[in-house]
Amino acid sequence: DAGVTQSPTHLIKTRGQQVTLRCSPKSGHDTVSWYQQALGQGPQFIFQYYEEEERQRGNFPDRFSGHQFPNYSSELNVNALLLGDSALYLCASSIGTGRANTEAFFGQGTRLTVV
């Protein structure tokens, strides 16, 4: 049973560029959440997708957008990259949105470096 898979594992982009990160949830999971983890910090919630809609959003600018596909996989898009966007981007999958009795399973993340 494959867990949460993310691609690519590492990425280097230039300031001002756009980037797309991808996530496939754990089998049987229908909800995908994205987190940004800066070096030495805890993960920060970006947003959550369920039934192909954004259901919850953290304190991130509109440059951060996402999408969920019918097969539950998800993309995170970041436009107009800033140096401060350099971080580990983690995808987490779970069952159902707004449910507390479920734990989130995390992928290994995509390390984004903006130069």
Place this chain on the structure above:
Amino acid sequence: AQKVTQAQTEISVVEKEDVTLDCVYETRDTTYYLFWYKQPPSGELVFLIRRNSFDEQNEISGRYSWNFQKSTSSFNFTITASQVVDSAVYFCALSSSNSGYALNFGKGTSLLVTP
């Protein structure tokens, strides 16, 4: 507003020592959930435990134990007889309905266990 504080940035112990990782949280919600995750160097967050606010029973799982005290808003994690494989960053997290059950993480405690 919710907040999770892990005051210990780094802890270093010698193998077989016991070690306690502290977590203090703030929330106005009466129903909430507390978590511990382990992040090895590979980057993936590994779920360790979830505890809801109505269950103050301590829990033990092998060498791991958790002490939840609502009176002091703390959810501490103890590793007994630590091993080198326990070396990782450990995160405490909080979620509630007001946050759409998104995880609100502390900054983490880096644990180094040396032989």
